[in-house]
Structures are given as structure tokens and as C-alpha cells.
Amino acid sequence: MQDPLAILRSTFGFQDFRGVQQQVIDRVMSGQHSLTVMPTGAGKSLCYQVPALARPGTALVISPLIALMHDQIRAASGFGIQAAALTSADDNRQETLARLNSGALDILYAAPERASGESFRAMIGRIPLALIAIDEAHCVSEWGHDFRPDYRLLRPLLDHFPDVPRLALTATADRETRADILVQLGIPQDGLILAGFDRPNIRYHIRPRDGVGAQLKTLLGGQPGPGIVYAPSRAGTEKLAEQLGGAGRKVLPYHAGLEPQIRSRNQAAFVSSEDMVMAATIAFGMGIDKPDVRFVAHAGLPKSIEAFYQETGRAGRDGDPAEAWLFWGGEDFARARRRIETEVEESRRPGERQRLNALAALVETAGCRRALLLRHFGETPPEICGNCDNCLEPPTTVDATEAARKLLSAAFRTEMRFGIAHLTDVLAGRDTEKIRNLGHDRLSVFGIASEEELALVKPVARALLARDALRADEYGGLSFGPSARALLKGEDRLELVLPPKRQRRSRRGGVANPDGDPLFEALRTRRRDLAKEAGVPPYVIFHDSTLREMAALRPASLRALSEISGVGAAKLDRYGAAFVDTILGFREGENHVPPA
Template identity: 75%
Template sequence: MPTPLEALHTTFGFAAFRGRQGDVIDRVMAGRHSLAVMPTGAGKSLTYQIPALCRPGTGLVISPLIALMHDQVRSAEAAGIRAATLTSADDNRDETIRRFRDGELDLLYVAPERANMEGFRRQLDRVPLSLIAIDEAHCVSEWGHDFRPDYRQLRSLVDAHPDVPRLALTATADRHTRADILAQLGIPEDGLILAGFDRPNIRYAISPRDGLPRQLSALVAETPGPGIVYAPSRDATERLAETLRQTGRPTRAYHAGLDPSVRAANQQAFVASEDMVMVATIAFGMGIDKPDVRFVAHAGLPRSIEAYYQETGRAGRDGDPAVAHLFWGAEDFSRARRRIETEMEEARRPGERQRLNALAALVEAPDCRRAILLRHFGEEPPARCGNCDNCLTPPASIDATQAAQKLLSAAFRTEMRFGITHLADVLAGRDTEKIRSFGHDRLSVFGIADEEEQRLIKPVARALLARDALRADEYGGLSFGPAARPILKGEEQVMLILPPKRERRRKDRAAQDYPDDPLFDALRAVRRDLAREQGVPPYVIFHDATLREMAELKPRTLGGMKQVSGIGARKLEAYGQAFLDVIRNF
């Protein structure tokens, strides 16, 4: 059997391991149990694919989504790995079981539901296993943001094979979640391998919503390449997709209300496209492994920092520059807090409140976004990253404590029954019929806001709602939250961030940092043709980074082509000549 380095070079066409890949693979090769926390795009799949090629037996991979498994099998087969899925969506299950039983598979992918079936576990007892990999392992933890009960039952499966190395993998796990994964899967503490959470190629930006269709249309127009826009509801998904089609970019929608065949066709079209925008609910994305997504936009607040990190991590998996832009509104926090208090069991509420407060700190911060994210996951990053909105264009900030106190007082004096528009009118001293009818023109807070404070009322309200000093009921009425008291007593400041005016640009350089190259474009064209012929996405043939290096080195022979990173033996044989012909024509 090959050594890991031989497999890396021959099968995948890479000269050396990246980051902590080698450390994880060494532990698996030694038969030791491990939890690898590696950022998206760091090559997690190689940490189980290579040991599966280098150890006797078949590697069992437990993964949460059928679409994701099919995508990974497609890429593995393109590299010459014998891989298959065993899912309810497959019509060749009998053939896959035979290949598995006869030792004809390097990798078998299954969902946790199948892994927990008694009949499948009996089959495992009769087949040598090289390893058991548990992907998206944060799903095993109740602390994790995507807890799935079926993952909890995997402990008995791995314990039934104590001599088979178990490898848990995730990109998203804070300290609590990491400790829980180790305990739930029986992995020793020294088996934790942290590769860090930083995605330096992603440019983070966060803006208050202010004409969302216009804001998203500008982002799409400025940022070439495939992109995902996450919308908070099915209706919003359809509306925004229709709006973004007017930019001229191919745009589709994805949500649970669509017919399954339409949903599958839309996903397939996006995976194969080099410029499509998918407007989707959060269900979309976990099931694809598309490396060339150039931007991810949130049209509303994500559920937590962990969810935000995971969803933005779907951009730039190929290592090329990408953009993550979040657009938020005060109503997002109001809805989230109502959901916590009315829909969640009491035991989970403190943790969910803490997560929401962490999100509020992120969206309101004048400091480096990346540093806040990384500190949340227990890292100690530099104070500035140089690749987020606050680092690139530092915002101005003003002390809005007095305006906040006046707004809170107005809410109190009007018996906490009215919304922001009415409170702003009261503070400005406007003579309206509504104010007179309630006698609010006789209140001590009537007309106490000067012109500057009047301009600040709405952004101050947004900040107070985000930090839970104000709460909005379902009718828009504003009442005090637990953070109101220290502000009213002068014990806590309210610093308001004034985002800089954003100049319109033709293209966002964060997603287009490479000069135009006719040879690169020609190589992409032949890749597109090959992908269409074989019915696979273009990135399954080669990633953009491989084509870019090919265009730079301009190899003249198949031997020279082997020196390009990302070209293994199978791909060299299948595609090498077609790309050599293009280079020779130039």
C-alpha cells in the first residue's frame, strides 16, 4: 500500500500536506482516535481519504446529507478513489453492498440514520474497516448549533470496533462543543487537533439593512463568480431572487416549499455554474462542496456566530479571495428574542440568549470583525486583520448615551406601548393627532431631543434592540429589556457606529484579485466543455487555482503537466492532453 505522501502526490497531485493535515493523518495511520477542528477549505476530506488508501480495509464515512455525500463521491472518483454512497436516494444499493462486502471500495459514505440500523451494523462486523470518519461532528453535541439526535447513537457503533481509528471532523466548534464531542465519541483529550478557525481569504463586512434589494443588487453587480444569498423565509427567497435576476446574473431560488425536482434541478444548476447566484434558506449549502463560491450574503441575522461562521465558510473554499456580507436589522433581534422566550424549552434559553448577545456584539462592533470571530472560538488573533470592513475603512463612532437615555425614558413615559416612529415624534415635539389624542404632548419627554439627537433616534433604537435594552413585541411596541437599567443609570455607554459611505465600484477586488488572462479563460472554456460532456461540475475536473498555475507554468508535455499542483495520475491521464492542446495553441 502507498505511504500517505505517495498517495498525496500520485492520487491528488499535491507535493506536501497543508496546515495540520499531516498531524491528523499520522494519528489515523497509527490507529489512534482523533477530533480534527479545521476551517472549511483546509482539506478535511484528505485526512480520511488518504488513510483509507493507505490502510487495509474500507473507510466508513458518516455524513449528514445525501447531496453532500454524492458530491464528495463524485470528486473522489474523479481522483481515482473507489467510493460509493449507500443512501435512500441510490438505486444501486445491492451493487454497493456487494462491492463493500467484497473489499472493492476504498470509501463508503452513509448517513447517521443508516449507520444506526441493526442490519447495517451486522454487515460492518463482516468487513475490515480502515477507519470510521464522522463528518460535521458538531452535530453530536447539544452545545452545537446543528444538534442531531442520530449522531448521539454513533458511540455504540464506534465502540463495537475499538481497534478501528475513529476520526471526528468539524469546522465549527467552540470550547464547550469540542469537549462534548470528545466525551460523546470516546476520543481522548490528547486526540484534539485544532487547526485554527481563520479564513484569511474571506473579506467580512456587516451593514445595517437600508434598502436591502438595492444593497444586494450592488453586491451582486460588483462581485463576479458564483454566490449565495441567505434569506430568512421562503417568501423573501422568491422576492430577492426575482430582484437579483434584474442584475443580469443567472439567479435561482432554493427553499423547502419548492417541488423536490425543482429544488434538485436548481442546486445542480448552481453547482455546475461559474456565475450563478442562489437565493436560499439556510437549508442550502451544507449539501454541496462547491469550492468557487465568491460571495455569501446574509439578508437577515444568522442563528448564532457558529452558524454565521459555517455559512460564510461556504465562500472561497478554493482559497481564492471571497466576500461575506451580512445585512441586519433591529427587527431580526426582536424576532430572535421572542422565539427564545416563547418557543424554546427553558433549559436552552440561557445559552441561546448568550449566543444572540454575541451576535449583537459582532454586528455593532467598531473593531476588527475577524478578531471577534476568532476570539469567540478561543483564539488570540492580532487586533486587526486588514481584510474586513472595519479594518479597511475604520468607522467613526459617537457617544449616543444621552440620546439612548431619552429614547428609553420616552418608552417608559408612554407606558411601553408604542413603536419607534411614535417615540421619535414625541421626542422631536411634533404636533400630531396621535400625540394629542394620547396626551403625550404633556409628557416631560415631549420635545427634549435636539436636531442631532433626532437624527440618531433610529440608529440608537437599532443598537438598543440589538443589545437587549429595548424589546419589540409582535405589534412593534417597545419595552425595556434587561440591558436598559445600566444605560438609564449612566453605568454603561452607548457608542454608536457611523458606517462610512460606500463608494460604488465596478468589481469588488476582494473577489477579483487576479488580472485578466486569455490563456486562463481558454483553459476554463475547455474545462467547461469537458464537464458538460461528463455530466460533472467544472471544479471536479480542476479547481481554478490549478488552471491558474497551469496558465503561468505553460507545460509543454504530460511530464511537465504533472508538476502543476492538483493534477494526480488519474486526472493527468483523463484530461492532460486536452489542456496541453490549449496551451500549445497559445
């Protein structure tokens, strides 16, 4: 075996392990089984890449998506790691098998569908295994938000190799999910390593949806970096791509209904871009390991807090500041509750309802968003994080209990057949033909709301739908949910959170180059050219943080460049001379990139 720290320094160009990486790698090196829960961007891949190089044999990595495997192979190859995949999308199967059998592969990637088969088990049994890593391990649990049945078929493979250390990795698993993963994958309780869930570089913003196209345009105007906008439907992605692209920014759609070649082309364009926005359904994202995504925005409600955490976690994987935005409406909750009652099997409904209620608490809170998120995952964070919308600009709260009771009463008196607009007219006492014809002008609730209460009807309705006091059918009709009774009987109150008025965001210079350093821009230009020649995304060559360190320290030799964080031996050999040339040009007073 080789020394993991020496590999970290020579191959990856980092001087020390971060967080729990050392603890995880030590367990793998000693042959123990582990489940590691580590935030996205905290360096999960290193936890199996380093032992793959340090231990004899080939590391088997089980990963759920082909796109994710290919992204990881591309990144690993940049560090000089020999990696390949056996998937239906790879036409070099015989070459991969030859490399595997000859011991030339450091890492082999496979999907759970393939890895759980007996023929695969027999094939892999003919070679020495360094470890078996199960990536996105939350997919193994029925408690998880992203359950994949094929993950539950992996246990025979793992038990066939009892002396091979198994390492399950995930960024998203609550207490029940973690317990289930341990059981399903045969990992002892003392093998659980929690690195915490906090992503301190992500700033959380949550707003009621109010003209989401305009809200997103404002966001894009203040955030020039690459981003992902999640829409709840395929049609929504197309519409948003068209709306947002009209402002001059390149915005492309991505959803499962697109032709495969268009989907692939749009994904490749996004991965390689330094400023593009992708409007997508949640089909897009897990297979993307792009570290420089500067924002993720949801134009509709995610499925759960776990899904929100995972999807927003695709921003800021490089550790630089990033933003997460969520724009929600009461109809989102109504639609989600209908889905639970009609599409989810009965045994899973209580858990799904609990998850949706937790999401309602997140969007409605006047307190710290991050603290609520972290408490959901079992942590005890500080009450204020200083990096979410509510901490930075505390919202106004009003007691809207009386307005809520009047709205619920109006819904009941009109026999639960009408939407919010008509109920508002009734409460306001408006003399309309529809109200007269229906006899609603003779109801006890006709005209009982004050001007102040009428101004709150829309946000009150949104809050009642979120907390399941009101339910809406697909035609707009309303009914009482289980939380209505307590409000009507005076046993509960409705504290309404009023978000700050919309403000136009000023366009920033961008996180990449906050000081406007011309050398940094020259290094980025050189990186872009090299990436185009090599056919890889720019971040595969070096992250922005590495370029910023180059610009600050201005190394004048390959030896000095090797001391920069993120410059490993393979990258130094492949790209070092080009970046030293660029730096030397500036040291000599030439503020341009010299010819290669």
C-alpha cells in the same frame, strides 16, 4: 499499508500536506482516535481520503446530508477513488453492497440515522474497516448550533470496532462543543487537534440593513463570481431571487417549500455555474462542496456566531479571495429573542441567549471583526486583520448615551405601546393629531430631543434592540430588556458605531483571471466543455488555481503537466491531453482552443 505522502502526490497531485493534515493522518495511520477542528477549505476531506487509500479495508464516512455525500463522491471519483453511498436516494443498493463485500470500495458514505442501526452494524462488521470518519461532528453536541440527535446514537457503532481509528471532523466548534464531542464519541483529550479558525482569504463586511435589495444589487455589481444570498424566510428567497435576477444575473431560489425536482434542478444549475447566484434559506449550503463561491451574503441575522462562521465559510473554499456580507436590523434581534423565550426548551435558553449576545457584539463592534470572531472560538488573534470592513475603513463612533436614555424614557412614558416612529415624533415635539389625541404632547419627554439626537434615533433603537435594552413584540410594541436599567441609571454608556456612507462598488474583472490572461480563459473554456461532456461541475475537473498555474508555466507534455499542483494520475490520464493541446495551441501563437 501504503505511504500517505506517495498517495497524496500520485492520486491528488499535491507535493506536501498543508497545516495539520500530516498530524491528523499520522494519528489515523497509527490507529489512534482524533477530533480535528479545521477551517472549511483547509482540506478536511484529505484527512480521511488519504488513509482510506493507505490503510487496508474500506473507510466508513458518516455524513449528515445526502447532497453532501453525493458531492463528495463526485469529487473523490474525479481522483480515481472508489466511493459509494447507502442512502434512501440511491437506487443502486445491491451494486454498492456487492462492491463493499468484494473489497472494491475505498470509501462508503452513510447517514447517522442508518449508521446507528444494529443491522448496519452487523453488515459493516463483515468487512475490514480502514477507519470511521464522522463528518460535521459538531452535530453530535447539544452545545452545538446544529444539533442532530442521531449523531448521539453513534457511540455503540464506534465501540463495536474499538481497534478501528475514529476521526471526527468539523469546522465549527467552540470550547464547550469540543469537550462534548470528545465525550460523546469516546475520543481521548490528547486526540484533539485544533488547526485554528481563521479564513484569511475571506473579507468580512457587516452593515445595518437599509433597503437590502439595493444593497445586494450593489454587491452583485462588484462581484461577478458565483454567490449565495441567505434570506430568513422562504418568501424572502423568492422575493430576492426576483429582485436580483432583474439586473441580468441568473439568480434562482432554494428553500424546503419548493418541489423536490425544482430544488434539485436549481442546485445542479448553481453547482455547475461559474457566475450564478442562489437566493436560499439555510436549508441550502451544508450539502454543497462548491469551492469557487466568491461571496456569501446574509440578508438577515444568522442564528449565532457559529452559524455565521459556518455559512460564510462556504465562500472561498478554493483559497482564492472571497467576501462575506451581513445586513442586519434591530427587528432581527427582537424576533430572535422572542423565539428563544417561546420555542427553545428552558434548559437551552441560557446558551442561546449567550450566543445571541455574542452575535450582537459582532455586528456592533467598531473593532476588527475577524479578531472578535476568533476570540469567540478561544483564539488570541492580532487586534487588526487588515481584511474586514472595520480594519479597511475604520467607522465613526459617537457617544449616544443621552439619546438612548431619552428614547427609553419616551418608551416608558408612552406605556410601552408604540413603535419607534411614534416615539420619534414625541421626542421631536411634532404637533400631530395622534399625539394630541393621546395626550403625548403633555409628557415630559415631548420635544426634548435635539436635531442631532433625532438623527440618531433609528441607529440607537437598532443598537438597543441588539443589546437587549429594548424588546419589541410582533405588533411593534416595545418593552425594557435587562440592559435598560444600567443605561437609565447612568451605569452604562452607548457608544454607537456609524457605518460609512454607501458607495457604489466598481465591477471587478473577477478573482478567476485577475490579469486577463487569454490562455487562462481558453483553459477555462476547455474545462467547461469537458465538464459538460462528463456531466460534472467544472471544478471537479480542475480548480481555477490549477488552471492559473498551467497558464503561467505552460507545460508542453503530459509529464510536465503532472508537475502542476492538483493534477493527479487519474485526472492526468483522463484530461491531460486536452489541456496540453490547448497550451500547445498558444505556444504556437494560436489564441484559441484547438479542436479536441
